[in-house]
Amino acid sequence: MTVLISVAIVAPLLAAACSLAVRSHPPGRDIAVLAGLGSAALASHIMLVTVARDGTHTVAVGGWAPELGIVLVADLFAALILPVALTIIFVVEVFAIGQRRTVWAANPQLSGPLLCVLTSGVSLAFLTGDLFTLFVAFELILVSSYVLLTHQGNRSQVRAGMTYVVMNLLASTLFLFGVAFVYTATGTVNMALLAERIPQLETGVRLGIGAWFLVVFGTKAAIFPLFSWLPDSYPTAPTTITAVFAGLLTKVGIYSMIRFHNLMGMEDLGPIMLLVAALTMVLGVLGALAQSDVKRILSFHVISQIGYMFMGLSLFTVAGTAAAILFLIHHMPVKAVLFLVGGLIENHEGSSSLDRSGGLAGREPLVAVMFAIPALSLAGIPPFSGFVAKLAVISAAVDQGGTVVVVAALLAGGLTLLSMTKIWNEVFWGGRTDGPRPRPAPRRGRRIMHTATALAVAGTLMVSLFAGTLLDLSTEAAEDLRRPASYIAAVRP
């Protein structure tokens, strides 16, 4: 287990260093990156099998006791989400290799190593059982995302980068204040110990800490009213980068909330969180309706969908938490695929703007299919994964009698479908518009891009096919989260 966890965290780093060392040699560079990302992804899959079979594993880094050192905890929750995330990054990197030599590509010398660093940060964030290490992991993810976002240095990227960087810097600052609050009240930053001690705090302090970390994690997760950075920044990055961001970054925030707020017993915040969830869902999708660029539409949908996960979390029931976890598993690949398809649209149409494209379904039926499946899934149309996830969230809410949030969720679902229809009608149907088109990717690159996207689409279909198993696992993970004693016992045997 130690090996698996170490591989997931450190292998991408070694790959990044190697890739930087041979950065003027493209094949070596790509092989190093793919090897690092691939081995991490593989390790995470083995980890899932192991954890599902044997239960939670912990690794005391450096052999120190949890009171002193850092503990890495591979519980079922982490083991469920990590493979999804790491596989997405791997597939996106494959796509990126196909996208080379087009004007939409990221700089391969940088994007590979940076994706590796990001991967490492994601693994660390999912596996850590330490609040401060979580901060470091966040910073690792963020700093690599800052650089990935701005490394081409054009004007829109620098502008968007500033919004993104500065807002997240403030969030990180708030995180540190939060650590100070927690540390002064409990004398530790170990999550298991916190799960013991925070519920003992007096109500005001406990809720204050909970609410404060809602703001901290909520900014990363882009919930209402802290989402403004997202739609401004995501669309400006190269497609592959956006795919990773959209698939992963906000989810790390949701993940942290699901872990933190469940373990620390923040049920009292539930009602207000449900309100925030409803607003996030509806405002996100309304924002998407107003946009006229595929990548911007999809960016707003990230927010809207975050609302569903937040809704599941806010219910603070096993069913709700399980639904949120299942939604995470469904959403990450679906969103990444949609952005990859956005990249394909750019490649075929010369732009991701709705006004400048049309009739793609006739010319590239495969792209149309690869868009339709995740788009329908996003809108919650059966039999795709989004339906199961949405049904899980909504039925958990119905059990709790949350009428307002259910109505909001259904409304958001309908409007999501409307905005997907908008993309479909204007990009895939309709007449072809003329205009200057940049040179598309060469044939081989196109084949790689299509294969990577198709693989990812197949992945989303697998999520749907095995939704039953995944929901069972999610429920098991949610039971552990809702019963912190098991987590504590795993960390301090």
Added chain:
Amino acid sequence: MNAALLLAVGGLTAVGLYLLTGRSLSRIILGYSLLGHATVVALITAGGPAGWPPIAGQAAPEDMSNPLPQALTLTAIVISFGLTLFLLALARRQRTLSGDDLVEDDLEDRRIAAAENAPTGPEDPVAT
């Protein structure tokens, strides 16, 4: 808890926030630095009272200042140092592109807001 240090934390945070919400990137960086100071002071304040430097052998453990927040803040300082460097580079890039260091509004957001506020004719049924 130490009122003097609390004052420093509060003051640094307030001034930092004020500077951070400015429109000039140089002030944003100043604000971020101050906020960084504030977090560091907050963390060591959270760690307990002042004491001797935590070097084993030079002072008894009970007389030492709490080393853990110091280690945490060292990590935090280094991170914020790195991020400040990055912000500086971003600012320099912005200067190259636009000639000053002002943060610009998002153009697409502005365009949509403007389209909303401007009186528009009947909508094209297909475009919407």
Added chain:
Amino acid sequence: MIFSLLVLHVAVCAVLARAGRRLGRGSLLVGAVPPACSALWGAARLGDSQPATADLTWVGGLDLAMTFRVDAFAAVMTLIVSGIGVLVLVYAFGYFGPGTAHTGRFATTLLAFSTAMLGLVWADSVWTLFVFWELTSVTSFLLVGHKSTDAAVLVAARRALMVTAGGGLVLLAGLLLVTGAAGTTLISELAPVDGAGAGATAGAVLVMIAAATKSAQVPFHAWLPGAMVAPTPVSAYLHAATMVKAGVVLVAVAGPALSGIVAWRGCGIAFGVASVVWGALGALRHRDAKLILAWGTVSQLGMLITLFSVGTPAAVLAAVALLVAHALFKGALFLIVGEIDVRAGTRHIDELGGLARSMPVAFAAAVLAGLSMAGAPPLFGFVAKETAIGAALGLEGPEAWIVGFGVIGGSVLTVAYTVRFLVAVFGPGPETPLSARRPALSAPPAVLAAAGVAAFAVLGPLDSVLAPAAVRLSGGAAVGHLHRWPGLEPALAVSAAVLVVGAIVGLAMGGRPGQAPADRAARWTDASIDGAVAVGRATVARVQHGSLPVYLVTMAAVATLAATPFLAGISLDHIVAWDRPLQGVLAVTVVGAAVALCWVGTRLGAGLALGATGIAVASVFVVHGAADLALTQLLVEAAIVVGFVLAFGHLSRSFPMTGLRWRAVRMAVAGLGGAAVVVGLGAASGNPVAAPPLAELAAASVDEGGGSNVVNVILTDIRGLDTLGEVLVLATVALGVQALARPSASRGSPTP
């Protein structure tokens, strides 16, 4: 068998998707194979009293399963869905001339739709039904939008999808409530839930609304006439025979469980009667032959919804008969109009005429189908309508009046628009020139029309098939029988009167020239869809204004708000002024330096003030006993000041001024933010639940870490992982800084 058939459908779909382009028009015939198999199987099952079932768990935790149950009613529906499906696919072979583009795609989608529809009528679990329900919406969207380069087509397709799939969302909510109240998700096990709580009632109403959207009931009907932009085979199949029946099927199968709920019956009858009348009026006013039929469909669907909602055994039997009759006659009429459209090049009734002579087969078929629609003997439509009128007359109370009005008034109007249609299209007038005859076009409608006659002829066996279906849908009650000749009853008199009055009205309307009515409902539907977009614009213009400072102020304000619970936990007992007096001095210095930093007008000066603040903070660390921290702080501060000067040194002009009000807002939020942090720290430290393990750290550092500088041991060993992350941040920054310095090294400049 159920799964094998579904797999066969899907497999052929996949083959067509791959090879459709190569097969061209032939793929329509290939696509007819699976429906033919299903139809044969359905026909074989007709007499079987034992339902066929199949079950496959999908998501156990949510009771999501693919559960199918083909009972007497489902077998009848199978025959309609697949039988007409075969005919339509064959017809489409003739409809699309050789060399028409995208026929492969059309065949794939049509077959996919057929599969979804089969799944829907076979479903036993409500979630299975829901899955296929939404699939029919999506596939019908693709079919309606088949001619996708036309802007009007896109609007119609979007309208159809949004209404039917939006109805799907309502259905989702309704099903959750109903199944919650009933305690099962299996339709066959739904016990009557009359008198249950508000949840069940709300659920029933939502289910009824969903059915109304799918079955194009007023006021959700606008999508159906709009969907007539689709190729005629689609209109005949989806918008007459099958998909629009999905809502009817839902009302039918849910009827036994829900018809005890007054709101369910009331809603259904309201939707139904309104649609019967409004649809028929629409059919009387429109001048496009296809639209006449489409509006007629709205009317007929209203009749079906009414009868199923009423739910008495007689009404259910009438509804089942009408369901079958409608599929036969409306399918035939649509196909005939399609043939006329293809051969004459128009379907506007003003431009058509004299087709009775030039298209004798079509004429004969149209007359048979039309008379069946009008409910004239000796056709199956007569039996159905006769039973319906009888059922309406058998009701009591206010329901009797409303339903009676709907059924009888609707019948009159039906006769009227049928007569008008037949006269206008086939009657006297300038003969429309036609193109060559295509057998594949004329055979399927003739078959369907003949089936209407045959059904009347062999009513006995048919009754033995339909009556069990009706028994199933009326919750097991005895339903009586269909009669070829009901005898001299009030219903017969009413029927005769209906025919006479209707014919007069129809003939009177037929010759009148006029304008097609404006499609207000469609406009309203589109306006409400566009309204959502407009609301989106308005919202986003407020929320997402693109200004970073506003975002930051929002965030700081939210954080301040989040800190309010701390106020409840604050106490002052544990607060000391200072541990060492010097701290007080230094704290004031720090704050003073920071405030000074605010006042400095130039960037260079600000950089230096920043340095001063840093030094003051470092002194705080020294006093606190944090030597490493102080050292690092000084070094970092120096580096940052140098960097600041390097980056901004050339920009010597002073900071831009901002508005006074905005500055006040910033000051307020900043002050509150500072206070929030102080309150948070003060409250959190008030009553700590545990003390940090200081002695253990010091001991561990020496014993196991091998160093006496505890901080350094923590950094490199105990919390080495953090340090690893920290230096990786630096490494990444190094890459980023270099990339920003030389952006030309990176290829490309995406996004305009």
Added chain:
Amino acid sequence: MIRLGIRAASPFAAVVGCYLLFAGHNNPGGGFAAGLVFGAVLALRTVAGFHQPTYGVALVAAGVLVVAGVAVMPLLWGGPLFDQQVLSVEAPLLGKVKAGSALPFDIGVAAIVVGTVIAALDGLGASEFAAGPPARSDGGERE
């Protein structure tokens, strides 16, 4: 005059850096501080116009390799991640140094810090600063 001063101070500062690097485990200091001191030397030399080092990224890559290597090395003999191995070494000038794997770790840290400083010097245009007012034509595309 300044250049001369910087030239003279460089070796001295380098020694200070080394001290911080090796002494950090027992006294204030450590890899980060040492790296910054080294970096400061390079920065001063650059600003003074001696030469601008260009091996920043390579140094960073090497540092990452070392640091990540130290982290996973214990796995080879089955220890946990970051398991500390302590050795006692007699070093000149510093006396007895109990150096463990913390030392290569600190060296890796220092390497990354120096690399970052070099990259930052490049990124913030230190050489331009030395050469006078900045040139606008640094290859950035204007839109």
